[in-house]
Amino acid sequence: MLWYLKYFVLLYGGLFAITNPIGAVPVFLGVTHDLGREERREIARKTALTVVVTLVLFALVGEWIFEFFGSSVNAFAIAGGVLLFKMAMEMLSGSISTVKISREETEEFGGEAVTLEEVAIIPLAIPLISGPGAITTVMLYMARSTDIPGKATVIASILAIGVTVWLVLCSSGRIQRRLGRVGIKAMTRMMGLILTSMAVQMMINGIKGAFGL
Template sequence: MIEALRTFILLYGGLFAITNPIGAVPVFMSVTRDLSAKGRREIAKKTALTATITLIVFALVGQWIFKFFGSSVDAFAIAGGILLFRMGMEMLSGKLSSVKIDEESEEAVTLEEVAVIPLAIPLISGPGAITTVMLYMAREPAPLVVVVILSIGLTIWAILSSDNRVSQKLGRVGIKVMIRMMGLILTSMAVQMVINGIKGAFEI
């Protein structure tokens, strides 16, 4: 029991560091700044659910998915890096689009899109997280890996749902500064993601 708990903590800590839900908070706050508290909670729930399902699916059948589509984790890393780079540049310039709501029918579609891309994929459940869960599955019992992923999903939901308290403490100016700082970090992460993908693809 103690050994299983120790393994759980190690796996959870590693996956938490890679998914980095805390780092996703500035992006989350930026794209949802025009939403009500209820709308932000809805996106937080959908983002956590999408990231959890994505990681579980890739943990269980990730290798077959990549083989079926003739792709690889390295190609996923390059594509995800390009997407994040574009987002990071928008954050640096302060032009990252926020969610706009005009009608209830449009709200559901918009929330779904934002929760899935870019928040859940590739910002949280990116190539690093996908590779990690696939490696976990190769050397640890499947039920334990699934429990770790579910725990990460709950953590993501809890952190993103608390963004309102963060915004109140930072204030409007503080949020803008944090978003631009995160934009710089995000662009560097994106470049590194592309570099890693190229290295892996060409076995450099």
């Protein structure tokens, strides 16, 4: 039981660094700047739900994706490590990773021509929060979990991230007032540092497994 608790904390911490919901606060406020409190809470709820559904779906079908494309867990670990490392380098500069979202996407969905559901799903949930890095991570950890409790721990960490995303987005106004843009950039850099170590370790594990080291 203690091992699974540690595993949960490890997974949750890693997913928190990758999804970086605090770093998404400025974008969330930007695309919802003309909406009321209740509408913002509704978007936050739908965004969190979309994040959970997306990550759980990829976590569950990840093994079949490996088999279909003839890829291995080790090859995926190396490729995923490279992707996470790129994200981490951009986060260390204090910016939102371009692997997640582009400036054009942010501007396009900042207007009034889209519905609340569209804003919640794209660009907030996908690809801003549950982007390629988060999808890669849950697929990899699910593939490496060989027993039911281990796989359940991965799902539990995704659910916990969904709750965290909802809480952060619902409190986005207060978070920005307290941290300010400088504080959010500092938090993003901290998450980038954690993500860098995760990416390097992921590549090391993949190389060791591929070459039987």
